[in-house]
Amino acid sequence: MTKNHTMLSALLVPMVTIIPLSAVLFDVEFDYNLRMVLLGASILGLVTGVLGSFAVLRRQSLLGDTLSHAALPGVVIAFMLMGRELGWLLIGAGIAGWLGTVLMNMIIRTTRIKQDAALGIVLAVFFGTGMALLSYSQGHEDASRAGLDKFIFGQAAAIVERDVLMVSGVAIVVLLIIGLFWKEFKLLTFDSEFASTNGFPVWFLDLFLSTLIVVSIVLGLQLAGVILMVGMLIAPGVAARQWTNNLSSMVILSGLFGAAAGASGAVFSAAAEGLPTGPLIIVAASLIVIVSLLFAPERGLIWRWWNQRQDQQQFLSESLLADIYRLAEKHGSTTYLVPHGMLTHLHGRAARKVLRELAAHRLLEKQATGWRLTAQGVIQAEKVERNRQLWKLYRLYRDEFEAPPVVENFQQDIREVLPREVVTRLERLLA
Amino acid sequence: MNDTRHAIEVNDLTVAYHSKPVLWDVDIDVPEGVLMAIVGPNGAGKSTLIKAILGLIPKASGDVKIYGKSYTQARHLVGYVPQRGSVDWDFPTSVLDVVMMGLYYQLGWVRRPGRREREMAMEALEHVGIADLAHRQISQLSGGQQQRTFLARALVQDAQIYFMDEPFAAVDAITEKAIVALLQELRSRQKTVIVVHHDLQTVEEYFDWVTLLNVEVTASGATKEVFTEDNLRRTYGGRINTLTRIAG
Numbered sequence: 284m285t286k287n288h289t290m291l292s293a294l295l296v297p298m299v300t301i302i303p304l305s306a307v308l309f310d311v312e313f314d315y316n317l318r319m320v321l322l323g324a325s326i327l328g329l330v331t332g333v334l335g336s337f338a339v340l341r342r343q344s345l346l347g348d349t350l351s352h353a354a355l356p357g358v359v360i361a362f363m364l365m366g367r368e369l370g371w372l373l374i375g376a377g378i379a380g381w382l383g384t385v386l387m388n389m390i391i392r393t394t395r396i397k398q399d400a401a402l403g404i405v406l407a408v409f410f411g412t413g414m415a416l417l418s419y420s421q422g423h424e425d426a427s428r429a430g431l432d433k434f435i436f437g438q439a440a441a442i443v444e445r446d447v448l449m450v451s452g453v454a455i456v457v458l459l460i461i462g463l464f465w466k467e468f469k470l471l472t473f474d475s476e477f478a479s480t481n482g483f484p485v486w487f488l489d490l491f492l493s494t495l496i497v498v499s500i501v502l503g504l505q506l507a508g509v510i511l512m513v514g515m516l517i518a519p520g521v522a523a524r525q526w527t528n529n530l531s532s533m534v535i536l537s538g539l540f541g542a543a544a545g546a547s548g549a550v551f552s553a554a555a556e557g558l559p560t561g562p563l564i565i566v567a568a569s570l571i572v573i574v575s576l577l578f579a580p581e582r583g584l585i586w587r588w589w590n591q592r593q594d595q596q597q598f599l600s601e602s603l604l605a606d607i608y609r610l611a612e613k614h615g616s617t618t619y620l621v622p623h624g625m626l627t628h629l630h631g632r633a634a635r636k637v638l639r640e641l642a643a644h645r646l647l648e649k650q651a652t653g654w655r656l657t658a659q660g661v662i663q664a665e666k667v668e669r670n671r672q673l674w675k676l677y678r679l680y681r682d683e684f685e686a687p688p689v690v691e692n693f694q695q696d697i698r699e700v701l702p703r704e705v706v707t708r709l710e711r712l713l714a
Numbered sequence: 715m716n717d718t719r720h721a722i723e724v725n726d727l728t729v730a731y732h733s734k735p736v737l738w739d740v741d742i743d744v745p746e747g748v749l750m751a752i753v754g755p756n757g758a759g760k761s762t763l764i765k766a767i768l769g770l771i772p773k774a775s776g777d778v779k780i781y782g783k784s785y786t787q788a789r790h791l792v793g794y795v796p797q798r799g800s801v802d803w804d805f806p807t808s809v810l811d812v813v814m815m816g817l818y819y820q821l822g823w824v825r826r827p828g829r830r831e832r833e834m835a836m837e838a839l840e841h842v843g844i845a846d847l848a849h850r851q852i853s854q855l856s857g858g859q860q861q862r863t864f865l866a867r868a869l870v871q872d873a874q875i876y877f878m879d880e881p882f883a884a885v886d887a888i889t890e891k892a893i894v895a896l897l898q899e900l901r902s903r904q905k906t907v908i909v910v911h912h913d914l915q916t917v918e919e920y921f922d923w924v925t926l927l928n929v930e931v932t933a934s935g936a937t938k939e940v941f942t943e944d945n946l947r948r949t950y951g952g953r954i955n956t957l958t959r960i961a962g
Contacts (some may be wrong), residue, residue, distance in 0.1 A: 315905050340805065463824050476865075480768045481796040481819035482786075528851040530806045667771045682887045690856070 291526055295539070303524050316440075317553050323442040323450055323562070324549035325542040327503050328454035330454045332541020333461060334499045336534045337492060339520035340472050340585035344386070344513060346397065349406045351500050351512035353383030355413025358434050358504070359420055369446060369505070372434075376501045383409050384493075437508030437561030439549040450502060457495055462533075467529055470672070506545065508561035514714055515561075518568035519544065525579035599630060600637045601667050604646065607656055610662035617661045622653040669713070673697045676709045684708055719781070721746040721796035721875050721906040722767065729766050730945055737761050738930045740776070746874075746925070749897050750923035751911040751937075755950050757927040760910045765875045768794060780875065788821075793873030795864045797880050804851050809863050810835050810848040816867040825868030832898070839867040841958045843892055865896065875906045882913060917941060 313321075338347050354376035383405045390401040418429060435442060444533025461468065470478045472489045479485040500512055507515040521539035523533045548564030577585050603626060611619035627634050638654060641647040646660035656664060671693050678691060686705045698706050716802055729737040737759045744750055752760045756764035757858075765771045767778050770784050813835040814827045821827060839845045842862040847855070855863065857948040861881055868876055882890055897920065911917065917924055917937065924941050924950040925934040933940040933949075 342803070386813060466818050466821075466826060467823070469807075470818050473805050473812070474796070474806065474816070476765075476770055476796055477794060477815065478818075479770055480789065480792065481871075482789050483819060524806065528806050528808075528853075533806050685888060685891075687888065 291536075295543075297372075306358075317442055317550075319447050320442045320545055320549045320553065322441045323447045324439050324506055324545035324564075326366050326447070326454050326498075326545075326657055327506050328515065328519070328541035328543070328545025328564070329538045330450075330457055331499045331516050331545075332460065332523075332538040333502045333520075333534055334496045335516040335541065336520035336523055336537040337468065338496055339524065341492075343493075343496070344517045345402050346387075346514045347496065347500060348513035349383060349387065350497060351509050351516075352382040352406045353409035353414075353511045354380045354433065354501060354504060355410055356383075357413075357417055359413055359416040359431060362431055363416075363420060367431075373501050373504070376504055377497065379409065379413075380497055380501065384497075386672075390643060391550045408545075433508070434504060435508050435510060436559035437506050437511065437564070439500065439502070439552055439560035441505060446505075446544070453498065453502060457498065459465065460491075460495065464483055464488075464532075502581070506549075506560055507564050511561040511565045515544065516533040518565070518572050522568075522572045522575035524573040527580045540568070540680075546573060594694070595633075596637060596640075599633060599643060601632060601694070603634060603637060603641065604656075604664040605668055605671075606659065607647070607666065608661065609610050611656060616653050620650055620653045620655045626654065643684050650654055672713055673706070673709050676712050677701070679693060680709070680712065707711075719746045720744065720779075721748075721781060722908070723779040723782075724763075724767065724881050725777055725779075727763075727766060727778065728774045729762055733957040734775075736928060737766065738751040739962075740923055740927075740931050740935045742931060744906060744908065744923065746899060748923035749901050749907050749909070749921045750925060751903070751909050751917050752925045752927055753911050753914060753917060754927035758949075760912075760927055761773065761879050764879060764908060764910060764926060766952055768877060793868035793876045795868045795876065795881055795896045798802050798857065798864065798883065800879075803855065804862060805852065806854060808848070809844070809850050810853060810857075812852060812863055813838055813866045813870060816870040820871075834845070836865070838869040839863075841869055842866045842896065856886070858885040859891070861885050861889060865893065865922040873905070875879060876900065876908070878907065878909045880910050880912065882911065882916075888919040914946070 318712070335347075354490070357375035357377070358372050359375075359381025361371045361377075365371040365375075370714050378705040386399075387401045387405045390396050391398055394525075396404075405526065410536065417435075417693060428440065430438065449654045467478075467483060468490055471485060471492065475485050475489070477489070495518075503512055503515055511660040519537040520533070522540050523537035526536060527533050529692060544564050549559050551567075552558040552560040577583055580586050606626070606629065608619045609616070611622050623638075626638065630637075638647065638649075642649050642654075642662070645657055646663050647654045648657055674691055674693055674697055675698065677686060680686075684705055686701060689700045692700075701709075720743045723741070724740055724742045725739040727737060728735060740763065748957065752763060754760055762771060766773055767785070778785055780791060810832065814831050816838075817827060817831045817834065821831070836845060836848060839848055842865050844859055844862045844866070847863075849857060852860070852863065865878075868878075881893055885893070894907075897907055897909070901922075909921070911921070918941060922937055923935070924937045926932045926945055927950075928941065928949045933942075934944040
């Protein structure tokens with residue numbers, strides 16, 4: 284746990300310091316506008332991060348992608364009918380996204396088309412329609428001035444105080460709902476069939492949680508844009524999963540990651556003219572994901588690679604000891620000298636380093652032409668060999684002895700994992 | 715059988731996928747306090763049958779009674795052990811947490827599990843012999859331990875009828891023995907247990923009641939009476955050749 288915390292703070296510290304740092308390094312001026320943008324972006328990131336972790340666990344990433352793309356025609360139509368009023372644009376986005384989901388479910392239910400294809404169809408049709416409508420409306424002067432095209436890649440600079448108030452209101456409601464129905468959402472996500480047999484109205488909970496996810500997508504649209512919205516939804520959850528095995532920690536962490544990504548995207552897009560916010564947010568979120576995938580303890584790639592390497596070395600060292608011991612035994616003397624070339628031939632070049640390590644631990648002695656066991660090495664080799672024999676017997680006799688099922692692991696002392704009476708019976712067999 | 719209380723009555727149950735029947739006109743009466751196996755070849759609709767009884771799959775026709783009531787009215791009497799493979803075992807949670815999920819509905823909306831629930835869950839874990847794994851992350855469990863976790867989750871529900879979908883699938887011999895002992899203990903407490911089972915060799919040893927199913931019910935009753943070579947042949951058709959040795 285402590286290793287986990289150290290690594291995690293290494294990740295969180297730069298995220299927190301990003302704002303003062305950016306002021307110094309990139310000359311970002313935190314005027315009133317930028318503070319609003321920053322606040323709005325962090326709150327949006329927080330909400331999408333929290334809901335995104337549920338989307339990740341429910342395997343709804345593709346659904347999120349389809350939904351956000353499907354929202355585009357809704358935004359354009361709402362603009363054509365009602366003008367540039369954020370509330371209406373979001374309602375338009377919501378309706379279009381919802382229609383997209385309904386259509387997709389209809390396709391799955393009434394045809395033999397599978398979910399992935401249905402998602403693809405809906406995404407293409409809605410997004411295509413949206414783009415066509417958009418370029419048509421761009422022909423009119425007021426539309427291009429309204430900056431509708433910003434909805435494609437997102438533009439945080441458009442966020443004003445009123446938007447921040449609305450976003451905060453929604454965020455509070457969403458977080459309250461998640462807190463209240465925590466155990467219901469948890470059960471729904473883990474095992475909805477079980478929830479249903481117990482009597483929970485699963486269809487309702489499902490609709491409820493999905494609606495919250497849609498709301499967060501719609502809200503995030505103006506920040507991240509329809510194309511990259513899914514990244515803002517999914518990336519924080521994926522990264523958070525790497526660091527913890529506990530749902531509440533994952534959700535909180537995901538919210539923090541989302542807020543950090545949203546804030547840094549907003550800050551950097553403010554640093555220079557014409558930088559769209561969406562891609563910057565996604566770059567920030569991707570960095571968090573990459574670091575998490577690589578460095579998280581237990582689940583991180585590097586951690587696993589290192590462990591695997593340690594295992595291999597351990598195996599190699601035990602096999603070398605056992606080989607030398609067996610050869611020596613065959614020649615009638617435990618201190619028989621085994622030629623160096625023979626060992627490297629059997630175990631490859633990697634054996635050299637391990638042999639040197641064994642010598643450093645005073646289990647082997649290096650002579651001019653080869654290696655021989657020390658007195659200590661003989662004891663160690665006998666111990667390793669005996670442990671292996673016991674594990675083999677365990678594999679053969681565990682059912683007969685009614686021994687508890689444990690994972691076979693030659694590198695572990697069998698006496699540490701099995702009850703004493705089972706070990707005693709195995710030892711008797713060995714003798 | 716008329717004087718015995720029926721724990722479960724299934725009448726004219728039909729389930730269809732598109733227009734293909736998966737279960738056809740199923741009639742079963744299960745007396746209280748039996749251990750019943752549902753056996754049949756792959757694709758016979760064994761899991762579908764218990765899912766339809768539990769209301770997880772829509773029925774095309776027919777009805778199900780639990781102690782004379784509809785499932786919705788009687789579901790507090792029912793515990794369910796789904797197939798192990800039906801959930802994502804990489805879900806970020808602990809064994810104890812999963813077992814407590816069996817108490818969520820009794821707790822009611824919004825209320826969180828507390829000390830009482832934790833104690834009940836620990837008790838159930840001791841019952842299935844994995845109390846020492848209570849705080850382990852579920853992705854670290856072996857197949858047998860996953861199965862025991864699910865059994866514990868059903869046990870905390872303290873139901874009258876248990877439905878178990880392939881609890882013996884790919885578990886080690888020790889776990890299989892432990893599950894059998896648990897089933898017998900449940901029967902001795904007058905519980906009714908319905909198990910989807912695929913190992914014909916152990917049917918006679920483990921179960922006193924059996925339903926042979928292949929879309930239609932070929933036979934249902936006391937194992938001694940209906941688990942015959944003739945009935946097996948009618949259930950498994952040509953595939954019986956490999957099975958005669960077992961049933962004989």
